[in-house]
Amino acid sequence: MFKAAIVLAHQYNISIGGEFIRWQEGQSTGAVxxxxxxxxxxxxxxxxxxxxxxxxxxxxxxxxxxxxxIGIPVISYSATDPDLSNRNVYPNFYRTVPSDDLAALALVKLFIRFNWTSCTVIYQNDAFGLGGVRSISNSFNASGLAVKRTVEFDIATLSIRGNLKSLLTNAATRIVVLWAISAYTPLILQDALDSNVVGPYFTWILSSAISINYFNETYYQNLIGMLSIEPVTGSVVNALINTTLLDAAYSIWQQYEPESFPGSMNVDYYALFAFDATWTLIQSLQKLCASKINNSSSCLSFFESSYCFNCRFVQSNLLLDAVTRTEFLGISGPIQFSYNVTNRITGLYYTAKNTQPSSNGVNFVHVLDYSHPGDWRIPAQENIIVWSGNSFTKPTGQASLKGVNLR
Structure with missing residues (x-):
């Protein structure tokens, strides 16, 4: 959707300094x-x-x-670490995806809704995982809830540090929050399945919905009853979005790369956040150059160098101010920023999904909506939550002697 935004700007005859916007694309591997x-x-x-x-x-x-x-803005569509919210530390950073501080708050409200009081958090040991577990712990403490135990997943060795079965069964809670990106979540869940700590006595909450097809069908019954919480766009929670931009972006995608278009119902939410991040930059550049239209100097001036660290964008402060003041209705919802934090401050939504049995195995089903600063609510099309053990009875979240052999 990044390229769709650029092409759409061309179709709208948006030019910067008298030229159409050009772009480069770079692929990251996860290695910094x-x-x-x-x-x-x-x-x-x-x-x-x-x-x-x-x-x-x-x-x-x-x-x-x-x-x-260098003096240029960075607008992320998926980096959610709360530490990145600090405007003093990251004055040129912005994001169109909600910060995990909000995800932690949504998690707290979910626990309150279900009368759960504690959990174990499994986290990946990088900025995303460490920031997430810290934010969850702080939010829980402030609300009278408790993180009973934290368990580390090492992204270098792709393994849990310690014996996962012992770590979970010896904790005084049976709610497990898994804070990991979708690349690591199946690995951790497979370890848990092999250790027999996924259902029926444990309830898992994931930070991202994943494909159940990763797992052997023999595990499907154990996977029933999980929840996932993930950021979504306004259309999912019946909030206002820019359908004109969205339809135009989809049309461009289907025109130029039809083989990669998954269908409008299957587009990844982060792709939509990426469009709005790109459109934010485009709108900001327009605003910058419009403000200098009567100025003899170019709106885009550089101190160029073959050594990247010596490059400088001259109008840096003006562009950053333009980004901060940019406000529009995007395809994910209303976009607005702040001088105080790096976060998007409007259009902040989450959904909770539940793994349920279906005709083709097990699928994630949409069961709850969350709009910040509100609370969780049942969506218009209600789906009853199916809990671990294929039960309709909400788990207490507390450890019990059920299924434990005493001697």
């Missing part, structure tokens, strides 16, 4: 040094005025200060 290399190469060969991305929080924590030195 690789994304630095990609950005450095782009800066050394072209006049780059902004970065859409990166995908991972650990990448954003490096790229944002790098781009600050």
């Amino acid at each position: 040094i690789d994304v630095v290399d990609v950005v450095c190469h782009a800066l050394s060969t072209s006049n780059i005025v902004g970065i859409v991305g990166p995908y991972l929080s650990r990448e954003a924590e490096i790229i944002a200060p790098f781009a600050q030195k």
